[in-house]
Amino acid sequence: MPNQQTVPTDWNDFVADMNEQFMDAMEQNMEAQASFVEQWSEAVESTSMRQPEMEEGLEGYKNAYQAWMDAADQMVERVDDSMEGEEVDPSEFRDIWLNTANSAFKDVMETTAFAAWTGSTVQQMMEAQQQADQMAEDTLQQLGFATDEHVTEIGDRLVELERRQHAVEQKLDRVLEQLEE
Template sequence: MSNMSQNDMQAQWSQFVEQWNESVSRSFEQNMEAQSAFMDAWADAFEGSVPDEDQLNQGMKGYTRAYEVWMDAAERMMTRAGDVAEGEDVDATEFRDIWLQSANKAFKEVMSTSAFAAGTGQFVETMMEARKQADAASEEALQEWGFATRSDVMEVGERLVELERRQQRVEDKLDQLLEEN
C-alpha cells in the first residue's frame, strides 16, 4: 500500500468515527430529552396532589426500572457501535429499534405503577372539572345569545316524554269508557 492510500484510509476512518460519535451523541441527547419530557409530563400530572408513601415508593421503583431500561439500551447501543468500529455491517435501523423498544418498555414500567394511576386519575379529574366549567360557560353564552342550550333541549325532551305518558293515560281511559258503553 502506498503512503497516500494509507493516509486516505486513516482520514476516512477518522471521518467515519467522527460521524459515528456525533450520531451516538445525538441519540443520547434525544434519549435524555425524551426522558426529561416524560418526567415533566409525569410531574405535571401530580401537580397539586401529594401521593401517599406507597404510591411514591412504587412510582420511584417504576422510574428506577425505566432508568435501567434506558441504561440497558445505551449499553446495547455502545456494544453495537463497537461492532461497527470492528468492521461489522450493522443496519442503522437496529439502533432506532433499540431506542423505540426501550422507550416502550420504559414507559410501561412507569405507567404500571399505582403512582402513575393516581396521577392519571388526578389529571382526569382536573380535566373533567375543566370540562364542567367550559360547559357552564358555553351554556351561559348560548343563553345570552338567545340560543337553545343543552339544558333547554333536555327539558323539552323530558316534557315531551311526560306529555306522551299523559296522552297514553287519556287514551287508555277513553278506551275503557268506550268499552263500558
C-alpha cells in the first residue's frame, strides 16, 4: 500500500510542476509580447511612415499577435493532454514558444514598416557614431595626441616623400649611367 500512496503524491507533484512550468512560460510569453508591443509602438511613433507602411506594419503585428495566441492555445491543449494521461515531453512547451517567436518576429520583420524603422535606427546610430568620433578627435587634439586626421596626413606625406625619393633615385641613376658612358 505505501507504494500506491507514492504514486498519487508523485503524480500531484508532476502536475503541480507542469502547471508551474506552464504558468512561468505563459508569464514569460506575456512579458516578451508586452516588451515587443512597447518597442514596436515606440518605433512606429519615432518613425515617420506613410499610411501604406503603417497599415502593413499593423497587419504584421496582428499576424504576430495571432501566432502568440495560437501558441497559448497549443500550450493549453498539451496541458489538457497531459492531464488526460498522455505523456507530454516538457520540451514541447519550449518548442511551441520558440517556433512561435520565430514565426511572430518573421511576420513583423518582413514588413516595410520594420524596414523603415530599421533604416531610421541605423541612420540614427551612424549619426551618433559620427558625433562620438568627432568628440574623440576633439578630445585627443585638446590633449595634444595625434588624431586619425593627423595620422592620415602624416601617411599621405610619407607616401609623397617616397614617390619623390623614387623619382630622385631614378634621375640619379640616369645621371650615373651618363657619367659611366
